Amino acid sequence: MASSSTSTEEATASTSTSQPENKEETKEKKEDEDDDSDKSGDEKMFECNICLDTAKDAVVSYCGHLFCWPCLYQWLETRPNRQSCPVCKAAISRDKCIPLYGRGGSGKDPRSKVPPRPPPTRTEQTDNGRFSWGSNEGNGGFHMSFGIGAFPFGFFASAFNFGGPGTTPAGANFMTPQQIEEQEFLSKVFIWVALIFIVWLMLA
């Protein structure tokens, strides 16, 4: 019994010593067979889930899925209204992922650089001719109470606003500087007329 047990122990010992070698061999074989022979199994762990290549400028989502930032960025841009993880469909966004910094990396946030996008074609709206008392900064309350207080004027102002080219940015684009000056002048005149009107209303 004892002798047999020692022999089996020896046998297991010998197999255990030989096993790692075998494993390495099989691993090497696998790599040779693999078309992506430059990639080991460990490296495949770090493939981007979108381009299936090793993740560059890697980010990881809160749900734990790895992407290249350019790939994920493009995915988020493709459907801006329904941003979900490409793997598990969890909610995902620019702020719901973490950049990964390896030792050799630059340490810059990959999210700070995005793939080149088409340049914006947005033109600034010319706001000169606007004749609105409720400013854009959210003074709506003031605007409301004033509008009710001076009803005829409010009506007058809104009518002017609808007609003015300042409300339509497309129209504003086609105004010559001279026209803009005229508009400015007109609006100033109207403001003064309105102020005089209000003062008269108050005194009367």
Place this chain on the structure above:
Amino acid sequence: MANIATQRIKREFKEVVKSEEVARCAIRIDLVNDSWSELRGEIAGPPDTPYEGGVFALEIVVPETYPFNPPKVRFLTKIWHPNISSVTGAICLDILKDQWAAAMTLRTVLLSLQALLAAAEPDDPQDAVVARQYKEYHNIFKTTAQHWTAVYAGGPNRIAEYENRVTRLIDMGVDELTARAVLSANNWDLERATETIFS
């Protein structure tokens, strides 16, 4: 085609070729041209369904924006299924439309289609006629699907009685494709099928 799309298709192609499903002959992908933008897929009919034993060919067109947008997939082999058009082969499957996700691959798409064959969704149909038959005359649906699998996809259960009725219509001068389609749509009622064709 955009570089990322080609790169990914090449990788996926390898993935499919190596996958165990190919070993089991359940799915297959072939190239159609050198541009990697058009592929030919094949799925085996899942076991314990009317499609068992059949092999269904699929046309896969990869858009330039792949993988951010889904591939366009269509059945080339004619099939009798509520979510697949019996005429055009168009597929109604959410992951090929709005539920697509960039991490899905050709392999997962083919497996999803196989799953669709095993679990039809008659309440969200592509082919209303098939869907109605599926709900109202489920047994006729099953035999019809079996019959179509046998005729078009190489399945084992060609139903002789159905074949006879098709032959009757062919004798009246109707072409085979129309005859089979109209009979299928009319629950294999020869009289009603004749009426539909000749009225």
